[in-house]
Amino acid sequence: MKAVIVRHPGEKDVLEVTDLPDPGQPGPGEVRVRVHAGALNYHDTIVMGSTDTPVGHVPLADGAGVVEAVGESVTELAVGDAVFARFFPGWRAGRAVIDHFGTTPGIGVPGYAREVVVAPAAQFERAPRGYSHAEAATLTVAGLTAWAALHENGGIRPGDTVVLQGTGGVSVFALQLAKLSGATAIVTSSSDEKLERATALGADHVVNYRSQPQWGERVRELTDGHGADLVLDVGGPSTLPQSIQAVRVGGRVSVIGVLTGLSGDIPTGAINMKQIRLNGVLVGNHEQQRDLVRAVEDSGLRPVIDRAFPLAELSEALRYFASGAHLGKVAIEM
Secondary structure, rough: OOEEEEEOOOOOOOOOEOOOOOOOOOOOOOEEEEEEEEOHHHHHHHHOOOOOEEEEEEEEOOOEEEEEEOOOOOOOOOOOOEEEOOOOOEEEEEOOOOOOOOOOOOOOOOOOEEEEEEEEEEHHEEEEOOOOOOHOOOOOOOOOOOOHHHHHHOOOOOOOEEEEEEHHHHHHHHHHHHHHHHOEEEEOOHHHHHHHHHOOOOOOOOEOOOOOHHHHHHHHHHOOOOEEEEEEEEOOOHHHHHHHHHHEEEEEEEOOOOOOOOOOOHHHHHHHEEEEEEOOOOOOOHHHHHHHHHHHHHHHHOEEEEEEEEHHHHHHHHHHHOOOOOOEEEEEOO
């Protein structure tokens, strides 16, 4: 079967298209899935660019396809089911129970940059009715992260104000889901062109953080001095101070990304005085994933896919993704 593997970790041309042995038939508790699509996320750039990634590793945590065979004792999936991947196969419901990527396909174990996967059935969820495989693949990380960030701890309510940073996959999903919940959405970006597109997708207000670096103050102006109920922070250290400035007293800041690094100065005094709930969101669990599927089926919401590349052009897709030119998701089609 065709696959893309990490052949030269840490070098300029990391990936190689190759043939791998067919994985055969599923054993007890397993399913065989014909993969039709995948999608890129920020962690893929880290995995495929790290010298710590083993030679032969199969990347991509986002994957979707069709069940071709089921092993003994598998009851929740059947031959012919359209499915998409779960990021944490072992996290079924409830509070967070995992703080590593050791069991995550595409990171700790082989991912979906290949034509066929044989894996435990718990690694897959049924895809929404009417979704293409590329659309379903975007739900594994971006869709579920946005859903979990918006709906944990009681979730957002109609009339709440939500700030969304940037126009990547998670932020665009969050924009769509926030509007679905009746919230007011404020989107930040350094690109006026992308802000125009965000407005077309439903953003109520937009802020260019390049021309307005103190965008937290602008958010407060847009909310009559109160601040936002929720800020989804994708930057980490460099954006958290403005996120904390932008949120209301007693509001919530959900850290869903670390695009500007893993550590830095955080204004703890402001967190304390404003009594903010600051929490990290790391994708989500199976129960949240099923809630997301029901929501998109009932609403007709469709993900925004910027471009799709064939599997053989995964390297080019990765370069395009890393350039930041995209809005929404970059898909991979088999």
